[in-house]
Amino acid sequence: MAKTRALLGLCLYLLCIAAFAASVSVDDVYTEVLRIERETTLMQRVLGVSAEARVAVPIEANLLPRHSLAQSYVLFSKINFFKHQSGMLTTPIALLEPYRDIEPFQSWGEMQRILAEIAIVKRKLEITESIDPVPPTSGKRPVDVFNHLRQISEAWNTLLGVGILPAHVYVEATRLAEESRILLTYLGIADNAAPPTKNPQALPADSLKEVFAALTEIQHLQARAGIATVDFSTFRKTKDVLPDDVLTMLTLTLGELQTLKAHVGLRQNVTPTLSYYTEKQPADVQQVVGYATNRLRLLRSLER
Numbered sequence: 555m556a557k558t559r560a561l562l563g564l565c566l567y568l569l570c571i572a573a574f575a576a577s578v579s580v581d582d583v584y585t586e587v588l589r590i591e592r593e594t595t596l597m598q599r600v601l602g603v604s605a606e607a608r609v610a611v612p613i614e615a616n617l618l619p620r621h622s623l624a625q626s627y628v629l630f631s632k633i634n635f636f637k638h639q640s641g642m643l644t645t646p647i648a649l650l651e652p653y654r655d656i657e658p659f660q661s662w663g664e665m666q667r668i669l670a671e672i673a674i675v676k677r678k679l680e681i682t683e684s685i686d687p688v689p690p691t692s693g694k695r696p697v698d699v700f701n702h703l704r705q706i707s708e709a710w711n712t713l714l715g716v717g718i719l720p721a722h723v724y725v726e727a728t729r730l731a732e733e734s735r736i737l738l739t740y741l742g743i744a745d746n747a748a749p750p751t752k753n754p755q756a757l758p759a760d761s762l763k764e765v766f767a768a769l770t771e772i773q774h775l776q777a778r779a780g781i782a783t784v785d786f787s788t789f790r791k792t793k794d795v796l797p798d799d800v801l802t803m804l805t806l807t808l809g810e811l812q813t814l815k816a817h818v819g820l821r822q823n824v825t826p827t828l829s830y831y832t833e834k835q836p837a838d839v840q841q842v843v844g845y846a847t848n849r850l851r852l853l854r855s856l857e858r
Contacts, residue, residue: 586665592685652815734849749845771850
């Protein structure tokens with residue numbers, strides 16, 4: 555009898571191990587993205603939103619799961635903006651601790667948070683309709699997840715009405731400046747950087763250019779640390795740049811900075827989303843990102 559119980563216990567243990575060991579694939583993440591898309595379409599229809607979403611030109615790049623995660627933050631932010639407009643309490647984005655890279659499981663988890671947020675919004679707005687089940691997909695890559703999230707993000711612009719404003723982008727710009735300050739402090743480098751002079755005539759294209767300047771510094775440091783860099787050139791634009799484009803690239807840049815924080819040992823240092831600011835312009839975004847760039851350039855002193 556004792557042997558039988560021991561055998562049963564071993565079987566249950568192995569079953570549990572097998573259940574927890576089940577991996578999450580990029581296909582699993584993509585299936586959840588399709589659920590988010592259907593929920594978004596349902597909300598547009600029930601709320602009578604007739605505006606057509608801008609078509610997000612698909613990106614062709616060798617993206618990783620961490621980049622899909624970054625794009626999910628953009629979508630989560632827009633849901634928060636929608637909740638704010640609708641008089642609901644907003645929910646801070648659950649940022650991951652710094653990482654060298656992540657598995658699809660973390661992206662899958664973020665999709666669950668987004669779906670939960672949409673369920674809360676639907677309940678508040680008394681939307682009782684449900685979406686049809688989504689069949690599983692196959693053969694998907696992280697860039698497919700990223701591109702589909704970008705298109706859903708555009709759909710949420712129609713729910714917001716005004717889309718993303720420079721004030722929304724400014725929030726993430728302040729995070730980048732704070733992350734760079736934390737790195738300097740941790741590495742014992744004096745922070746004698748200063749913000750660049752504000753250019754009142756700055757446009758979103760100027761903000762985007764400055765984000766790429768910050769990314770250049772980050773990728774220089776990644777290369778020195780033996781961290782593989784990613785080619786983001788397909789995201790470069792000089793014309794028809796919208797605050798949404800700046801927010802996407804800024805979020806990706808923040809994600810790349812996490813790899814450096816993890817590399818130097820700042821694994822449990824999570825910079826929270828800072829306060830929302832109003833009446834901000836591209837000039838403010840460009841200046842704060844420029845401040846982050848100047849701080850990141852100080853890290854080159856480690857090479858001497």
